[in-house]
Amino acid sequence: MAYSQLLSSQDPGCILILIDQSSSMDDPYGGAAGGKKKTECARAVNRVLREIVLCCSPGERVKDRCYIGVIGYGPSVASAFLGPLTRRDLVKVSEVANGAIRVDKVKQKVSDGAGGLVEVENPFPIWIEEVADDGTPMDEAFVLAARWVSDWISQHANSFPPIVINITDGEPNKPDDTRATAQTLMKLQTNDGNLILINAHISDKTSGEVALPEQDNNLPDEFARLLFDISSILPDRMLQEAKAVGFNPGPKARGFVYNANAETLIKLLAFGSNPGLR
Amino acid sequence: MPSLPFSYRGWRVPKAGEDIADCQDAYCVAEETTRFAISDGATQSYAADAWAKLLVKHACQRELPSETDFQNWLSEARDEWQRSRNEQAKQSSSWWTQVQARDAAATLVVGELQRRADGVWWAAVAVGDSCLMHIRGTTLTSFPLASASEFTREPNTILSGRRSGSEPPLLTGSGRMEIDDKLILATDALAKWILGSQTAWRRLLTIASEQELAELVESERATGRMVNDDVAIVIIDFSPPPPKRQALTPSVMTEVIASTAPPPEESKEQPPNHTSVGSQLSDRSVPWITFLSSLVAAALISAVTAAMVTQHLVSKTLRDDNLVRRRGAMRPSAAPQPTLPAAQPQSFHVAWFHCPSQKDCGASAQPLVLKQPAKVFPKADPHSQSSSLPPGTYAKSKTQPKAPPRWIQIEVP
Numbered sequence: 001m002a003y004s005q006l007l008s009s010q011d012p013g014c015i016l017i018l019i020d021q022s023s024s025m026d027d028p029y030g031g032a033a034g035g036k037k038k039t040e041c042a043r044a045v046n047r048v049l050r051e052i053v054l055c056c057s058p059g060e061r062v063k064d065r066c067y068i069g070v071i072g073y074g075p076s077v078a079s080a081f082l083g084p085l086t087r088r089d090l091v092k093v094s095e096v097a098n099g100a101i102r103v104d105k106v107k108q109k110v111s112d113g114a115g116g117l118v119e120v121e122n123p124f125p126i127w128i129e130e131v132a133d134d135g136t137p138m139d140e141a142f143v144l145a146a147r148w149v150s151d152w153i154s155q156h157a158n159s160f161p162p163i164v165i166n167i168t169d170g171e172p173n174k175p176d177d178t179r180a181t182a183q184t185l186m187k188l189q190t191n192d193g194n195l196i197l198i199n200a201h202i203s204d205k206t207s208g209e210v211a212l213p214e215q216d217n218n219l220p221d222e223f224a225r226l227l228f229d230i231s232s233i234l235p236d237r238m239l240q241e242a243k244a245v246g247f248n249p250g251p252k253a254r255g256f257v258y259n260a261n262a263e264t265l266i267k268l269l270a271f272g273s274n275p276g277l278r
Numbered sequence: 279m280p281s282l283p284f285s286y287r288g289w290r291v292p293k294a295g296e297d298i299a300d301c302q303d304a305y306c307v308a309e310e311t312t313r314f315a316i317s318d319g320a321t322q323s324y325a326a327d328a329w330a331k332l333l334v335k336h337a338c339q340r341e342l343p344s345e346t347d348f349q350n351w352l353s354e355a356r357d358e359w360q361r362s363r364n365e366q367a368k369q370s371s372s373w374w375t376q377v378q379a380r381d382a383a384a385t386l387v388v389g390e391l392q393r394r395a396d397g398v399w400w401a402a403v404a405v406g407d408s409c410l411m412h413i414r415g416t417t418l419t420s421f422p423l424a425s426a427s428e429f430t431r432e433p434n435t436i437l438s439g440r441r442s443g444s445e446p447p448l449l450t451g452s453g454r455m456e457i458d459d460k461l462i463l464a465t466d467a468l469a470k471w472i473l474g475s476q477t478a479w480r481r482l483l484t485i486a487s488e489q490e491l492a493e494l495v496e497s498e499r500a501t502g503r504m505v506n507d508d509v510a511i512v513i514i515d516f517s518p519p520p521p522k523r524q525a526l527t528p529s530v531m532t533e534v535i536a537s538t539a540p541p542p543e544e545s546k547e548q549p550p551n552h553t554s555v556g557s558q559l560s561d562r563s564v565p566w567i568t569f570l571s572s573l574v575a576a577a578l579i580s581a582v583t584a585a586m587v588t589q590h591l592v593s594k595t596l597r598d599d600n601l602v603r604r605r606g607a608m609r610p611s612a613a614p615q616p617t618l619p620a621a622q623p624q625s626f627h628v629a630w631f632h633c634p635s636q637k638d639c640g641a642s643a644q645p646l647v648l649k650q651p652a653k654v655f656p657k658a659d660p661h662s663q664s665s666s667l668p669p670g671t672y673a674k675s676k677t678q679p680k681a682p683p684r685w686i687q688i689e690v691p
Contacts, residue, residue, distance in 0.1 A: 120364075121376075239432070
């Protein structure tokens with residue numbers, strides 16, 4: 001039965017995103033996006049939250065098929081939600097849908113159904129803002145994540161296990177503590193399997209990207225190997241999702257990308273946040 | 279030309295923990311055109327339930343699409359969809375309903391019974407992993423997927439928006455129908471469950487109500503044998519109308535045996551006496567017999583040859599299909615008396631699209647909203663002059679005096 005549960009209103013899932021908000025996130029991001037890392041990361045997270053809401057809203061009503069949380073770590077370690085969801089931990093997707101700070105509108109042209117085009121405004125909600133300050137207390141973020149997730153599991157023992165996606169650009173303050181706290185986090189489980197921890201290392205480099213490796217041979221340093229070690233081997237269902245967005249993972253692939261550009265980060269978030277929403 | 283005799287049952291079951299209103303599968307049966315369709319709205323896509331309903335509505339209203347005109351078929355459905363979405367976006371205040379260029383996705387199987395020179399056939403087209411299964415005796419064949427292992431997490435779907443690339447292929451299938459054959463249309467979770475077991479479909483055919491189906495689905499989900507997904511099913515029963523308990527005459531028996539002779543290579547498996555078939559066809563005045571009678575002239579010219587060729591083709595079709603499980607007796611044992619069992623009360627969940635005419639059944643057709651919840655009521659004998667239908671329910675009668683309305687059954691909450 002491992003990793004077989006679909007995300008449903010009866011057995012909702014849990015998606016928790018950890019986002020590095022240390023001072024180095026103020027640096028430029030590589031790749032075509034061209035913005036700062038903090039800007040691109042905030043944009044990617046807002047975009048994936050939007051996609052999750054859309055996946056859970058087949059109509060006017062939003063189905064609570066998963067819980068969502070965002071932890072920022074940098075100047076503090078806390079919920080990164082602002083606006084109506086400020087300081088909230090894991091919240092139902094319907095609360096996320098209704099809890100944006102604001103909803104930006106982007107004008108686009110779409111078919112009018114009669115052979116012509118009509119201009120519409122497409123909404124893009126904002127839940128988190130860009131932040132870049134101070135150090136990288138990644139270990140503390142894992143501790144907070146474990147606390148939130150433990151509470152959630154106690155109420156959703158039969159659900160698909162929580163997925164934790166950690167986005168970072170630099171070395172943690174305390175590598176040893178980071179390894180230990182992450183391994184504690186990875187031991188949490190529901191009846192359907194162990195928690196899945198995915199790590200996305202982003203970089204201003206335009207080469208040296210490693211995506212969903214099976215081994216740590218090609219990783220350049222200790223820090224990369226640390227992130228590899230604390231990344232889960234992806235269950236088959238998530239391998240399928242990874243393939244669907246363009247990755248080419250092996251059967252023992254880890255949920256880990258290194259030196260990822262913005263496009264790779266978005267792809268990782270897309271499949272990492274979609275274990276069974278289809 | 280008389281209608282082909284068939285009856286049907288259709289039900290839906292939502293995912294565990296969800297309401298029937300959340301179910302994103304839809305089906306449709308158009309009695310007059312003997313056309314039927316089922317669609318599985320992709321859970322993740324937007325308004326998949328509405329898209330699935332729109333697809334089955336078009337499927338029942340329009341001719342069976344072919345590969346060559348499928349693009350036009352799709353364009354018409356998509357145009358209607360886009361108009362309704364643009365309208366809805368104007369009226370809604372929720373940002374997620376205002377997101378444009380957001381495609382709904384759904385699978386689709388459309389089938390119909392066709393009268394051909396050599397008998398009655400089912401013909402179907404499909405995109406995706408919803409299936410049409412043909413059951414004859416102990417044999418089940420499935421279209422377009424033939425085994426449980428063929429189901430994937432990413433089935434082909436029809437998008438509500440135009441694709442930038444090529445459309446997924448429209449698969450076509452057909453098979454000859456014989457009396458008492460059954461067709462099952464099922465969306466993926468149920469179809470996979472049926473194909474994953476030798477006996478599942480037998481159990482399914484005994485189901486008489488949506489409640490029974492829900493209980494079966496719930497228990498199979500609990501064991502892990504069925505995925506927790508929406509379920510929709512239509513069972514088409516190709517059988518003659520109720521008898522008038524008239525004695526079987528030798529001439530009728532001759533006609534029946536000539537028209538339904540078993541394939542030569544299977545003859546050893548058949549019961550020696552075929553009167554059981556005739557026993558179920560004891561009234562020459564009913565449409566089925568009228569139809570059979572029209573074939574008798576041709577059958578008399580070259581009865582043996584025609585029967586052998588026809589049955590050989592059917593048999594070959596079944597043999598060629600790798601889903602053929604067992605080839606047992608195609609007919610029940612001979613019954614001593616040509617009587618049918620009393621009609622068993624059956625139930626089905628109904629809500630209707632009311633189409634007084636083909637024109638009215640166009641894009642503007644709206645679901646007939648019942649003022650009370652959809653009824654579950656004993657299935658009316660479509661050939662009797664029933665005069666006391668439960669309130670809020672409708673049935674088509676062949677004896678309606680003038681301009682009989684066109685009923686298209688569409689499952690709506």
